[in-house]
Amino acid sequence: MPVEVRHYTDPASARCWGTEPKIRRLAWEFGDELEIRPVMGGLARSFGDPGGDPAPARGSRQATLIAEWLEQAAESGMPFDPRLWLRAPIASSYPACQAVTAAAEQGALAARAYLRRAREALMTECRGLDHLEALAAEAGPAGIDPARFRIDLGSNAILERLGEDLERSRAPSAGARAAGLVTSDSRGERIAIATLEFSAAGGGESTWVSAGAPYEELAAMAHAAGATERASQRPDPVEVVLSLGRVATREVEEISGQPPPVVRAELWAAAREWRLRATPILTGELWERAV
Numbered sequence: 001m002p003v004e005v006r007h008y009t010d011p012a013s014a015r016c017w018g019t020e021p022k023i024r025r026l027a028w029e030f031g032d033e034l035e036i037r038p039v040m041g042g043l044a045r046s047f048g049d050p051g052g053d054p055a056p057a058r059g060s061r062q063a064t065l066i067a068e069w070l071e072q073a074a075e076s077g078m079p080f081d082p083r084l085w086l087r088a089p090i091a092s093s094y095p096a097c098q099a100v101t102a103a104a105e106q107g108a109l110a111a112r113a114y115l116r117r118a119r120e121a122l123m124t125e126c127r128g129l130d131h132l133e134a135l136a137a138e139a140g141p142a143g144i145d146p147a148r149f150r151i152d153l154g155s156n157a158i159l160e161r162l163g164e165d166l167e168r169s170r171a172p173s174a175g176a177r178a179a180g181l182v183t184s185d186s187r188g189e190r191i192a193i194a195t196l197e198f199s200a201a202g203g204g205e206s207t208w209v210s211a212g213a214p215y216e217e218l219a220a221m222a223h224a225a226g227a228t229e230r231a232s233q234r235p236d237p238v239e240v241v242l243s244l245g246r247v248a249t250r251e252v253e254e255i256s257g258q259p260p261p262v263v264r265a266e267l268w269a270a271a272r273e274w275r276l277r278a279t280p281i282l283t284g285e286l287w288e289r290a291v
Contacts, residue, residue: 010043011118012093018076021254033227040097056089077250079284088128117142
């Protein structure tokens with residue numbers, strides 16, 4: 001029985017995108033031993049007015065968000081394009097959260113696939129994912145059934161399930177408090193975005209850790225909950241890309257364990273052989289199979 005890992009997250013969270021290399025390494029190394037389930041945290045009901053109706057960020061708030069994304073790019077090494085806030089500023093992160101919840105109707109893997117696609121669209125492609133057509137357009141690239149997704153996205157049941165996620169994220173447990181993973185905003189207390197909750201397969205109390213903690217801490221939590229790594233050597237950089245599909249350079253470094261110069265040299269060598277293709281982003285690149 002796999003260990004359940006609740007990932008308190010949001011598609012529009014720059015911090016979550018910055019910690020994606022560790023989440024993907026966790027999934028790679030533990031495989032089916034872990035069932036990682038996204039819990040939508042509702043980062044911002046309104047980027048423009050935290051206490052009001054959904055509205056795009058303007059002026060100083062806009063500048064603050066751009067600065068936050070650039071700081072995350074520098075800290076994490078992940079590719080970001082903060083020009084989203086200039087070209088297609090989203091009013092709220094709730095529609096994207098609702099979309100991930102709708103994708104979950106097609107299974108846990110579908111939810112994770114759509115969440116990944118939404119992150120890439122927001123963080124690296126300047127796509128304003130805060131309305132129906134934009135959200136529905138990402139279903140196909142995420143590999144899920146577009147027709148079913150569109151139906152689920154508009155259902156009241158999905159709104160109720162999103163509400164359950166938001167309620168869970170707003171009800172911090174004693175364990176989350178003890179781990180220092182409770183923050184507050186204009187609506188009160190909440191579990192910090194980019195938090196992992198490990199639930200032991202045999203029951204018992206959950207354990208909590210920030211997704212931004214060193215990878216060794218995340219792995220130790222998985223071990224303590226009863227999960228075991230797959231017995232295999234670390235993959236080479238090209239294998240990571242061929243196995244995962246679209247992946248950032250920093251993610252390849254994290255999963256392969258190879259130093260940055262080696263990773264970059266091997267990826268570009270594969271690109272010269274037409275095995276891989278790089279998509280340049282403002283602060284980095286994304287890699288995928290060439291054909």
